[in-house]
Amino acid sequence: MPADIFPPLLDALSRTGAAGLLAGVPENVSYLADAALPFPRHLRPERPALAYLGRDGRRLLALPFDWAQAVTDQGYDGEIAAYDENAGPGYPAAARAMAQALAGRGLTAGPLLTDLEDAPAALGEAVTAALPGCELRPDSAWFAARRLVKTPGELERIETAANSAARGFIGAINHLEGTTGILPYTLVEVGERVRVHAIEFDASSVGHLAVLQGADGAHEYLPARGVIQPGMLVRLECSVGYLGYWTRAACMLSIGQPAPEQARAYQDNQTVKAAALAALRVGAKAGDVYAAAAEAARQAGIDFCGERGVGHGVGRSEAEAPWLVPGSDELLPAGAAVVLDVVTRAPSGELIRSMDTYALEENGPRLLSWLKPWNRLYAITGFRSTH
Amino acid sequence: MNRATLNEKVTKALSQRSLGALLVCGPDNVQYLTGVCLPMLPVLAARQPLVVVWSQQQRACVVPAALASSLSAAGWTGAVLPYPEGPDPAAEAARLVAGLVAGLPEGAPLGVDMERFTAGQLARLRAALPGRELVSADDLLRTLRQVKTEDEIELLERLAAMTDHGVAGAMHHVSTLGGRTEKFMCEDLRVHCLERGTDLAPYHGLSLTASGPHARVFWPVSPRFGIGQEKKMQPGEAVRMEMRASLDGYWADSARTLTMGQPDPDQAKGYAHLRELTAAALSALRTGARACDVYAAVSARAAELGADWISGLGAGHGVGVTPYEAPYLTAWDETRLEAGMVLVIDLAVRLPGGEILRGKETVTLAAEGPRLAETYQDWRQPYTAALTF
Numbered sequence: 001m002p003a004d005i006f007p008p009l010l011d012a013l014s015r016t017g018a019a020g021l022l023a024g025v026p027e028n029v030s031y032l033a034d035a036a037l038p039f040p041r042h043l044r045p046e047r048p049a050l051a052y053l054g055r056d057g058r059r060l061l062a063l064p065f066d067w068a069q070a071v072t073d074q075g076y077d078g079e080i081a082a083y084d085e086n087a088g089p090g091y092p093a094a095a096r097a098m099a100q101a102l103a104g105r106g107l108t109a110g111p112l113l114t115d116l117e118d119a120p121a122a123l124g125e126a127v128t129a130a131l132p133g134c135e136l137r138p139d140s141a142w143f144a145a146r147r148l149v150k151t152p153g154e155l156e157r158i159e160t161a162a163n164s165a166a167r168g169f170i171g172a173i174n175h176l177e178g179t180t181g182i183l184p185y186t187l188v189e190v191g192e193r194v195r196v197h198a199i200e201f202d203a204s205s206v207g208h209l210a211v212l213q214g215a216d217g218a219h220e221y222l223p224a225r226g227v228i229q230p231g232m233l234v235r236l237e238c239s240v241g242y243l244g245y246w247t248r249a250a251c252m253l254s255i256g257q258p259a260p261e262q263a264r265a266y267q268d269n270q271t272v273k274a275a276a277l278a279a280l281r282v283g284a285k286a287g288d289v290y291a292a293a294a295e296a297a298r299q300a301g302i303d304f305c306g307e308r309g310v311g312h313g314v315g316r317s318e319a320e321a322p323w324l325v326p327g328s329d330e331l332l333p334a335g336a337a338v339v340l341d342v343v344t345r346a347p348s349g350e351l352i353r354s355m356d357t358y359a360l361e362e363n364g365p366r367l368l369s370w371l372k373p374w375n376r377l378y379a380i381t382g383f384r385s386t387h
Numbered sequence: 388m389n390r391a392t393l394n395e396k397v398t399k400a401l402s403q404r405s406l407g408a409l410l411v412c413g414p415d416n417v418q419y420l421t422g423v424c425l426p427m428l429p430v431l432a433a434r435q436p437l438v439v440v441w442s443q444q445q446r447a448c449v450v451p452a453a454l455a456s457s458l459s460a461a462g463w464t465g466a467v468l469p470y471p472e473g474p475d476p477a478a479e480a481a482r483l484v485a486g487l488v489a490g491l492p493e494g495a496p497l498g499v500d501m502e503r504f505t506a507g508q509l510a511r512l513r514a515a516l517p518g519r520e521l522v523s524a525d526d527l528l529r530t531l532r533q534v535k536t537e538d539e540i541e542l543l544e545r546l547a548a549m550t551d552h553g554v555a556g557a558m559h560h561v562s563t564l565g566g567r568t569e570k571f572m573c574e575d576l577r578v579h580c581l582e583r584g585t586d587l588a589p590y591h592g593l594s595l596t597a598s599g600p601h602a603r604v605f606w607p608v609s610p611r612f613g614i615g616q617e618k619k620m621q622p623g624e625a626v627r628m629e630m631r632a633s634l635d636g637y638w639a640d641s642a643r644t645l646t647m648g649q650p651d652p653d654q655a656k657g658y659a660h661l662r663e664l665t666a667a668a669l670s671a672l673r674t675g676a677r678a679c680d681v682y683a684a685v686s687a688r689a690a691e692l693g694a695d696w697i698s699g700l701g702a703g704h705g706v707g708v709t710p711y712e713a714p715y716l717t718a719w720d721e722t723r724l725e726a727g728m729v730l731v732i733d734l735a736v737r738l739p740g741g742e743i744l745r746g747k748e749t750v751t752l753a754a755e756g757p758r759l760a761e762t763y764q765d766w767r768q769p770y771t772a773a774l775t776f
Contacts, residue, residue: 035609035610036609036610036612038591038606038609038610038612038613039590039591039593039612041429041430042429042590042591042709043591043709043711044413044429044502044503045502045503046711046712046715047711065699066605066606066699066700067605067606069604069605069606069609070605070606070609070610070612071609073604073606073608073609074609074610084698084699084700084701085699085700085701085715085717086682086698086699086701086717086718086719087719088719089719091502116506117505117506117507117510118432118433118505118506118507119505119506120501120502120503120504120505120506121501121504121505121506121508121509122501122502122525124506138506140507188581188586188587189581191587192577192578192581192587195577196574199570199574199611199614200570203614204610204611204612204614205610205611205612205614206589206614207427207430207589207590208426208427208430208589208590209587209589211587216460218456218460219456219457219460220453220454220456220457221425221426221427221454221457222457222460222461223424223461223586223587223635224586224587239427239430241610243610244610305453306472307451307452307453307469307471307472308451308452308453308472309472317430317432318430319430319431319432320432323472323474325472325473325474326471326472326473327473327474328473328474329474330474
């Protein structure tokens with residue numbers, strides 16, 4: 001399942017007049033390498049990576065030496081300029097490694113399109129200092145536009161990630177069912193089981209993990225604490241990656257049969273989500289999807305939590321363009337992968353959240369997270385039977 | 388964790404540097420200053436919280452509206468200024484920061500974590516703060532963070548002990564003839580740490596089990612970083628096990644060696660080298676020494692021993708709100724070591740067959756010398772798996 005990004009990318013690059021691309025944003029580096037890096041955003045400023053792609057298709061990576069094997073094992077066949085921990089602070093070390101490698105090819109004049117305005121300012125300064133004669137043209141929007149429209153290979157990876165996330169939830173839920181009257185079952189264990197089951201079913205990475213119960217569920221995030229309690233609403237969230245492509249997922253549980261107001265609150269969320277989905281069309285403005293959800297909630301008197309928007313794109317990162325936020329005029333293109341993330345609030349205060357991942361196609365959004373519909377509040381019931 | 392001492396330390400440093408205020412956006416620095424761990428922050432790109440600190444009493448967090456209540460519920464007692472979603476959230480955040488610092492004395496510079504702010508964020512800040520000087524506070528933050536308070540030390544040492552207990556607990560379940568997979572062991576590492584009370588550790592909460600040929604590389608079966616695969620651990624193999632566990636936003640970084648049966652001569656020799664190099668690092672770890680002196684001591688000892696030390700990783704690093712932070716026990720870092728630093732001595736050697744053994748020890752530098760964090764057992768020898776159960 002190759003990502004197949006290079007033909008369209010090189011075609012777009014050929015129309016810019018630039019000699020090549022130079023990326024410092026971790027997801028853009030991964031994109032140009034077609035290889036995931038080990039936790040690059042969580043190890044900054046110590047372990048930055050830079051990627052170069054020339055108009056001729058030649059690639060070059062500057063990265064920590066122990067990552068070199070990680071990218072070649074994923075099929076990266078370009079050159080590598082590795083630096084180690086003794087080469088100095090991370091940003092200058094990466095910049096020097098890249099500059100020396102470019103100089104070795106006679107490629108220090110540019111012009112190079114860069115994404116450095118979205119990278120740490122200190123990294124940009126280090127790159128500029130290391131490439132004094134090179135014309136650097138900041139154009140993060142160009143990179144974002146390339147990543148916005150996915151190839152079929154990229155969508156396949158996102159689809160696998162989405163259904164691995166569902167497997168994670170299902171596995172955790174199956175272990176929880178039948179236990180609630182017997183043992184104190186910790187929220188931590190539920191969360192860990194989400195990770196394990198996602199990994200057992202294809203996931204390459206699990207990022208975010210959240211398990212929120214009762215009053216804690218009124219918030220976007222709190223650490224998982226305590227044990228599962230009867231009568232509660234529980235929200236599970238995770239982000240899952242497959243071969244370097246990510247998506248996010250969430251589902252809601254009631255511990256025991258849901259109270260009528262809990263079931264109603266969940267259906268209210270689905271009502272708003274349906275309105276957003278109806279507006280999720282190629283050619284629509286991103287802000288219109290938000291507006292459709294907000295209007296549906298207003299008409300039905302539903303407590304809509306629109307402060308996070310109603311979704312966003314996914315791909316090399318777990319949250320990227322297009323952003324389905326108020327006021328956005330961005331037009332939704334065919335080929336975008338979008339997580340619809342509609343959040344409402346139950347009368348008892350908990351956030352109600354469900355997410356699904358879609359690929360935008362000319363004839364309507366195609367559901368990528370198809371494995372398990374979460375259109376009803378999932379009730380954790382049953383009894384334990386040894387078998 | 389009692390944060391009063393830490394807050395006092397930060398505000399004292401601010402006044403010593405004649406900064407009007409400190410403004411940070413890096414997720415690690417945000418957590419350091421707020422005490423609130425929001426593990427998803429690094430992936431939120433332009434939607435970061437920004438923390439402004441003027442004094443111990445005057446602290447504010449400019450935060451995406453969706454995260455505002457989490458911050459307060461998790462214990463942040465400063466002001467919370469939510470900014471809304473929209474086409475340019477970073478501009479909204481900058482506008483709120485401008486309002487916050489408007490009352491600062493004219494000419495008082497704003498210390499900023501330049502190593503974290505993106506150029507785009509800085510441009511928005513500069514547009515919102517015309518005339519206000521923004522200066523790098525990276526050194527200040529590094530200096531503050533690398534010397535821990537007593538409360539931080541207690542947490543880090545406790546977490547290191549929990550993690551070591553968890554790693555040993557996972558190893559107890561291994562038998563040479565049992566044929567467990569690396570994937571199973573990765574999960575057993577996590578589970579045993581969780582059972583000791585560590586938190587769910589998302590993202591870079593690494594658990595790694597690499598055996599035999601997989602142990603010859605740093606990242607086996609990429610891009611499945613640290614989740615293991617179907618390979619079964621085989622009799623005679625050396626197994627590298629690494630675990631990064633987290634509690635209340637602070638980290639432990641551990642690595643231990645398991646052998647599937649009695650270690651063969653190469654494994655025994657490699658492990659002995661690892662211990663000798665660790666001892667060399669500990670000997671050099673003194674207040675007043677430089678971080679690079681520790682590296683040099685390990686380097687010299689490796690040469691004496693003829694050990695195949697992988698020097699490119701350095702000899703260790705600090706640990707705190709991230710599992711890898713200053714000071715860096717590398718050839719270039721001339722930071723003077725001080726009492727209160729908590730470090731991970733992180734050493735790796737290669738066996739003749741190519742397998743990488745790695746050992747990590749958490750150590751607190753006290754005035755009287757280095758103090759190793761409590762371990763579940765004495766690790767002078769690798770853990771030798773039972774033949775069978």
